[in-house]
Amino acid sequence: MSRAEAFAGVVAAIRHDMAKATQTLMTASEAGLRDVHLVRAGDAEALSRLEEGLLTVLQVCALEDLIGQRLTQLEAILSGGESEKDVLENGPAQPGQGLNQAEIDAWLDGAG
Numbered sequence: 001m002s003r004a005e006a007f008a009g010v011v012a013a014i015r016h017d018m019a020k021a022t023q024t025l026m027t028a029s030e031a032g033l034r035d036v037h038l039v040r041a042g043d044a045e046a047l048s049r050l051e052e053g054l055l056t057v058l059q060v061c062a063l064e065d066l067i068g069q070r071l072t073q074l075e076a077i078l079s080g081g082e083s084e085k086d087v088l089e090n091g092p093a094q095p096g097q098g099l100n101q102a103e104i105d106a107w108l109d110g111a112g
Contacts, residue, residue, distance in 0.1 A: 008075060011074060014067075014071060015071060018064050018067060018068070022061045022063075025057055029055075029057045030058075032050065032054045033051060033054050033055070036050055036054070
């Protein structure tokens with residue numbers, strides 16, 4: 001097995017494990033949110049905190065998409081399919097590069 005094949009195998013395993021973990025987190029969070037609504041008549045403040053935490057867990061699950069894009073970049077670099085510059089143009093920006101959230105929000109506000 002070549003180094004490239006070994007690397008690709010590890011990347012595939014990472015993708016599989018991330019997807020499985022993300023699905024578990026999402027399922028548990030959705031169940032928790034349903035339970036919050038069922039017992040809302042109790043301590044509303046505590047339940048609100050629980051609901052907020054579960055919503056945060058769901059939002060963090062978006063990490064799988066970001067990591068998946070970065071792994072695709074690594075695969076492309078390793079296989080020689082794209083140059084480093086090409087990869088950076090078609091995926092998430094490296095830290096400190098690209099637009100920040102305020103710039104994106106301003107652009108979207110102007111586009112609407």
